Amino acid sequence: MEFAHKIVLITGAATGIGRATARELARLGSRVVIADLNGAKAEEAASSIQAQGGEAMSVRCDVQRDDAVAALMSAVSAKYGRVDVLINNASMPPVAGLIEDIPFEAWESALQVNVLGYVRMIRAVLPAMLERGSGYLVNTASSLAILPDPPTRFQIPYTTTKGAQLAMSYGLAHALHPRGVRVSVFCPGITATSDRPGGQSVTTSGTAMPSIAEFLHGVDPRRRTPATAEFAASVLIDGMRQEKFLISSQVGYEEQIVEFAQAGLDPLALMASSGT
Numbered sequence: 644m645e646f647a648h649k650i651v652l653i654t655g656a657a658t659g660i661g662r663a664t665a666r667e668l669a670r671l672g673s674r675v676v677i678a679d680l681n682g683a684k685a686e687e688a689a690s691s692i693q694a695q696g697g698e699a700m701s702v703r704c705d706v707q708r709d710d711a712v713a714a715l716m717s718a719v720s721a722k723y724g725r726v727d728v729l730i731n732n733a734s735m736p737p738v739a740g741l742i743e744d745i746p747f748e749a750w751e752s753a754l755q756v757n758v759l760g761y762v763r764m765i766r767a768v769l770p771a772m773l774e775r776g777s778g779y780l781v782n783t784a785s786s787l788a789i790l791p792d793p794p795t796r797f798q799i800p801y802t803t804t805k806g807a808q809l810a811m812s813y814g815l816a817h818a819l820h821p822r823g824v825r826v827s828v829f830c831p832g833i834t835a836t837s838d839r840p841g842g843q844s845v846t847t848s849g850t851a852m853p854s855i856a857e858f859l860h861g862v863d864p865r866r867r868t869p870a871t872a873e874f875a876a877s878v879l880i881d882g883m884r885q886e887k888f889l890i891s892s893q894v895g896y897e898e899q900i901v902e903f904a905q906a907g908l909d910p911l912a913l914m915a916s917s918g919t
């Protein structure tokens with residue numbers, strides 16, 4: 644796809660990968676809508692794009708709320724009249740902890756934002772896309788959904804939602820491609836974002852937080868080094884340009900997925916083969 648003059652709505656784009664993506668798409672001529680729970684940071688992100696000659700608007704929006712999503716859609720409709728591309732990116736940071744200590748509420752909020760928030764946004768933009776017979780949906784999952792390294796043991800609710808986003812995207816691609824709407828799933832590798840330095844700083848469930856060494860134990864050295872948000876955004880945009888279904892900023896992911904498949908998709912084999 645080409646990006647010039649496209650209306651691109653990105654959730655969670657006040658910071659991190661979403662913000663870097665918004666900035667680059669605006670440079671390429673898209674008109675970007677930054678929708679984020681953090682209204683002040685969203686406004687700052689839009690202003691910085693405008694200061695560089697790009698076109699952007701910001702809307703404070705909690706994707707957990709139907710009324711907030713409806714208000715977002717009204718604001719976008721009033722300004723631009725349509726959404727060409729939705730990038731679902733807003734996710735709750737992982738809650739770290741041992742599985743037996745993670746409170747049920749942490750499961751509920753991860754599913755509410757990361758899964759139902761994506762669904763809520765898709766339901767908001769899809770009817771008009773289907774009517775026009777064109778549109779593009781991107782769901783941001785994680786490399787942990789395709790290469791489930793040992794740290795998944797400390798953040799099972801988060802990785803559950805990332806798997807759900809991937810599976811949702813499979814079904815959406817089958818359902819919508821014949822009707823003119825493209826679907827991609829973006830699986831960032833570990834990325835140093837503003838709120839998650841090294842991509843690994845996570846909120847706790849009030850229980851013991853694993854040390855970084857404990858957290859990274861058994862991770863394949865190829866998947867340990869954080870990339871920048873700008874790198875992740877550039878990989879995403881390149882993948883969207885080619886309209887690829889699976890886009891990942893984990894360097895070498897195709898070969899690593901083959902290795903994982905050959906090991907029978909057994910996550911323990913990922914650890915055993917790492918030798919760390």
Ligand SMILES: NC(=O)c1ccc[n+]([C@@H]2O[C@H](COP(=O)([O-])OP(=O)(O)OC[C@H]3O[C@@H](n4cnc5c(N)ncnc54)[C@H](O)[C@@H]3O)[C@@H](O)[C@H]2O)c1
Nearest residue numbers: 655658659660679680705706732733734785833834836842
């Ligand atoms: N950073 C990484 O290492 C990494 C790795 C794999 C996948 N990802 C995924 O990439 C995406 C972006 O990650 P990031 O590190 O840039 O995130 P981030 O934490 O820097 O930014 C997330 C943004 O989402 C917003 N947000 C949170 N809850 C929201 C809600 N209910 N409604 C609206 N906005 C909300 C936050 O205010 C924040 O601005 C996420 O889906 C994340 O799971 C990140």
